[in-house]
Amino acid sequence: MHVTESGSAPIGVPARIRLDVAYDGTNFSGWAVQPGRRTVAGELTVALEKVFQTVTGLTVAGRTDAGVHATGQVCHFDVPAQLWAERGVALGRRLAGLLPQDVRVMRAVEVPREFDARFSALWRRYEYRVTDAEYGANPLRRLDTLAWQRKLDLGALNVAAAGLTGEHDFVAFCRRKEFATTIREVTEISWRRDPQDILIATVQADAFCQQMVRSLVGAMLAVGEGRREAGWPASLLKRAERATDVPVVAAHGLTLVAVGYPEQGDYAARAEGTRKLRTRRD
Structure with a gap:
């Protein structure tokens, strides 16, 4: 240790x-x-x-x-x-x-x-677990897995996810804070289904604003169950305010799984760059 x-x-x-x-x-x-x-x-x-x-x-x-x-x-x-x-x-x-x-x-x-857990970070990665099994969540995983009552289409989820990567203003998916930016760079959004019928969303970005991942997942689930067209989540990126029609899924399905950092000698440079970025955009 x-x-x-x-x-x-x-x-x-x-x-x-x-x-x-x-x-x-x-x-x-x-x-x-x-x-x-x-x-x-x-x-x-x-x-x-x-x-x-x-x-x-x-x-x-x-x-x-x-x-x-x-x-x-x-x-x-x-x-x-x-x-x-x-x-x-x-x-x-x-x-x-x-x-x-x-x-x-x-x-x-x-x-x-020079290491700073917040400002030296290059990215954060979350996973969201949801099951569409007819019996709901496994009792041993009920505290970290959302039970969904309708069947979900894995292909549709990934099509919806593809339109959300890149640097955008994610205000439609965020709880806005005064004097804070909602511009983020999402480097990965993808879905996979494991053998236990758990659908797992992986979402990675330089940083996240409050409720952003849960809102993104909620929008994609609407596509996965067939209620929305595949391009709907990406279309929300054009909005200039919080989208009230985006469901925010329950917190218990979300887990922070990893944080990435630069090589040891680059801690200070990364932290300085992040602080300047946050000053400009936050």
């Missing part, structure tokens, strides 16, 4: 630690700390402070909404280098004992100070 990617931090300089985190989002009010609510960041902060007493700058790659899961979430925090040297070796074991069973830290690694 205790790994050093770039050597120990110089004396007096805090160590920056990357955590790879998995969680079942069912009983969480999302990632971000909220007073009076159970959140992933809240549970993680409490556990880390029990180990190190002081941690600062907990930053996440993607702030998942309430009910959304993760198998490949990434975050970072800073801790005094001496405390990391003394206590980092047993961090995995200690956190396993301190965290609730629906949150796990899969890996902890010291990274260069």
Whole structure:
């Protein structure tokens, strides 16, 4: 668990630690700390402070909404280098004992100070699971799989998906925030069906705005069940406001599965470029 990617931090300089985190989002009010609510960041902060007493700058790659899961979430925090040297070796074991069973830290690694879990990221990848099996979701997967009552056409879903890739203003699919952009670059949207009749949508982009994946999936499912034409989801990209006729599917089918980063030496350049982009477009 205790790994050093770039050597120990110089004396007096805090160590920056990357955590790879998995969680079942069912009983969480999302990632971000909220007073009076159970959140992933809240549970993680409490556990880390029990180990190190002081941690600062907990930053996440993607702030998942309430009910959304993760198998490949990434975050970072800073801790005094001496405390990391003394206590980092047993961090995995200690956190396993301190965290609730629906949150796990899969890996902890010291990274260069230039690494930023949010701004250094090249892309985020989500998967959405839905089943059109007549019996519904398998009881063991009911918490991460949406049961759909109508049969879905895999070919139609992929035709609809093809029109949504590229850089666009996805305002029709997003919950707009003041002073924030809805322009995103989607590099992949595809569907596959596994042997258990689970249809899995993979959606990858440089970043996502709130409810974007769930709205995209909702629009494509309307095509997959035959209620809309294949070009309808792409046609919504021409709109200048949120599309009220786009269904937002349930959060529990969505999982953040991976976050991509550049090579070690490119962390700072990527972070700087992302900050400029966000300043211009957010």
